Amino acid sequence: MSSLAVIAEVIKRAGNVLICGHIMPDGDCLGSVLALGLALEKIGIKATMAGPDPVPAVYAFLPGAEKFVSGDPPEGNYDTLIILDCSVPERLGKGYRELAEKKDLTVINIDHHHGYNPFGRYRYIDPSAAAVGEIVFDLLHLMQVRIDSAIATCLYTAIITDTGSFQYNNTTPNTHRRVAELLECGAPAAQVNIRLYEEKPRAALLLLGKALNSLKISTCGRVSWMTVTLEDLKSAGAVDEHADGLVNYARSVMGVEVGMLFREVSEGKYKVSFRSKKAVDVNRLAALFGGGGHPRAAGCVIQGELEDLKEKIVSAAILAAGGSSL
Amino acid sequence: MSSLAVIAEVIKRAGNVLICGHIMPDGDCLGSVLALGLALEKIGIKATMAGPDPVPAVYAFLPGAEKFVSGDPPEGNYDTLIILDCSVPERLGKGYRELAEKKDLTVINIDHHHGYNPFGRYRYIDPSAAAVGEIVFDLLHLMQVRIDSAIATCLYTAIITDTGSFQYNNTTPNTHRRVAELLECGAPAAQVNIRLYEEKPRAALLLLGKALNSLKISTCGRVSWMTVTLEDLKSAGAVDEHADGLVNYARSVMGVEVGMLFREVSEGKYKVSFRSKKAVDVNRLAALFGGGGHPRAAGCVIQGELEDLKEKIVSAAILAAGGSSL
Incomplete structure (x- = not known):
């Protein structure tokens, strides 16, 4: 030094x-x-x-x-x-x-x-x-x-x-x-x-509106998730980069520790983003599904039927966040 | 003094x-x-x-x-x-x-x-x-x-x-x-x-989603506005304070100078919030409708039929923002 x-x-x-x-x-x-x-x-x-x-x-x-x-x-x-x-x-x-x-x-x-x-x-x-x-x-x-x-x-x-x-x-x-x-x-x-x-594309704000409409919270209140489909992107006139940062809105729910975004990147293929507030290591959570990142911000890409994927990943997140049941 | x-x-x-x-x-x-x-x-x-x-x-x-x-x-x-x-x-x-x-x-x-x-x-x-x-x-x-x-x-x-x-x-x-x-x-x-x-009530986020779905932008691109009705509040499970700050999303659209929120406070009565980026004195704009505030943030309360009110106020905002036509 x-x-x-x-x-x-x-x-x-x-x-x-x-x-x-x-x-x-x-x-x-x-x-x-x-x-x-x-x-x-x-x-x-x-x-x-x-x-x-x-x-x-x-x-x-x-x-x-x-x-x-x-x-x-x-x-x-x-x-x-x-x-x-x-x-x-x-x-x-x-x-x-x-x-x-x-x-x-x-x-x-x-x-x-x-x-x-x-x-x-x-x-x-x-x-x-x-x-x-x-x-x-x-x-x-x-x-x-x-x-x-x-x-x-x-x-x-x-x-x-x-x-x-x-x-x-x-x-x-x-x-x-x-x-x-x-x-x-x-x-x-x-x-x-x-x-x-303060100079956001209109499409990004419309996409945020659609994402928020899909907001779900686990019964335990510790995990929340939103979903963005290819159809959402299309109807908002949005492109991939407009989805950047959306996951932060899932995390920002009162009482939530882990926020997630399921984003369809192509037919049957989803990018999942994970964010945590202070306790859960989402790097390890994402690693369960072949992804990675940092303790507070991570992601993975996964293929399958959306509802099945959600159930698996949301359950894992609830377990990690110390909650119980969906 | x-x-x-x-x-x-x-x-x-x-x-x-x-x-x-x-x-x-x-x-x-x-x-x-x-x-x-x-x-x-x-x-x-x-x-x-x-x-x-x-x-x-x-x-x-x-x-x-x-x-x-x-x-x-x-x-x-x-x-x-x-x-x-x-x-x-x-x-x-x-x-x-x-x-x-x-x-x-x-x-x-x-x-x-x-x-x-x-x-x-x-x-x-x-x-x-x-x-x-x-x-x-x-x-x-x-x-x-x-x-x-x-x-x-x-x-x-x-x-x-x-x-x-x-x-x-x-x-x-x-x-x-x-x-x-x-x-x-x-x-x-x-x-x-x-x-x-980072601890937002779920209802506030759902209300934000509804407000964003109502986002409108003037043809000139300088003015944008969103609307929140009593029905929106009800279906989001939201209360008045959950509407605080929503108007900032209207202002945050690329190219927009004046963002506004029309919020129904009771049957036929609306609170209008105004925000500007750098040029328009929204205090003066709000004053046209009996309100006031600061150059960048102001508000008024007005009664009447929503579409009429919007037309009047949006037109005034477009004029103030140097745009032309809705």
Whole structure:
């Protein structure tokens, strides 16, 4: 581990920097990569912001997003590689993992995930940071870079996406204090929130309506589930991505511990999503049906007759949630 | 207008205080009333927290909620009446309006709504405060009351409900700084968020499903609206408070500037809620129909035939949003 002050000095002496995050980048990853890239450009250091996967449409508004290079690492005579928000080398993606092992590159690894994270000559891992955007905020202060409105927009996005708008328990008093400063630096907070959370396709809302109409709750009250059929998708004019996040509504029922969504992906084939509030390891639950994921969010794909599948999976969920009977 | 410091001194000299908010209390109203009541009790001033309507179930977890007296103003030998978050005397509700005009009571009016708000001997109206909870926070500092975990929980709830989890443009740097301090005082932020947003009554979700099924969008794409009838409430097993927040789903449609909810409150009588994203002053829009509120959130109550009312109000909204035709 290095101190963030040492890393600030190392970065200030760099000449040509490649900055990357992880595969399938989220708001914290992109916001942090772009904020640091814009900051380096501001103080005259050549910076390339890149990653294996493209910027998702919802983050296209971020300042600097148009400069983000996706795919293989772009060619360049880099002296420094800065890796942000990447907990394990596997999540660097194709090409970047090899770069991270090159001996003639100064590799700096900045992250906030728990666990063993060994790569990089310079490492700063702070699991108490809600977002890597918070660490980049502190780093820019140490580097004495003035945070302008563009950089503030990226860091604000990084922080709100990784804290669920300050609702998750990773949010600290200093998260709020950093955000206060970002607003003063010109982060257009309300506009960012509108871009992220208030511009939903009509079809997604119609599909949500249909899903909610199918909401069922077990007698024990600990498990709930919703169903989305191909017919629902069609009549809502919706596509697969519009079903993202629907399962959270099943979990949000009062008293429910495990929420599930049964989504028909083709005739007789279903994707099942599992979410839990605080006690049930849905990773293990999904594993019973050939799937997997995280303790609070997991999924599986299964084939058969819908009512049979539901009975089996709902029963397993009720057992896991400590309830009894449907 | 009085200074908040003067009001702090007046309150500290009070002996028996009645604290009330507005009809159909929301998170800011209840959080502010309870926080101030708990604070007064802490420094040995007799305080009664009350209001015409009961505490909605979702706010029953608030410290002090069990002391809240609903219905007619409770009898008591009060010397001081503190009114919080009430923009117009009409919103005080039955019994309270008369109290607010009594000459032998010291009436203090603390609010953050725009507009002419004349009642009360002492008045502190700060439209730049995102929530009355922020003003109460400052008031307690002026009164030198130490904010404990219970008071912090109430004020945190007040602030997050009136800022939409810091997403609305009323959120300021100082909103975040006050919240940083509330977390340090022991507000259990993640737990409050689960109580407010992840423990929804089944009926509220079923009602959301019905409301989404009624979603309409104007041809210009700038205005959307949903309708909830008494029959919808009944078949979802829902009560009025389950309709809170539904209007936000209308606003969240991509491209929409004004979202509205028409909710039948009794045969032929409708409550219309208005929300806007960034341009339209829905306070003025609602005022056309005898209502009011804030630039981004307002409401009115209107009587008549639903389709006629919708046509009138939707047309006005389209005009305000710069669109053309239904």
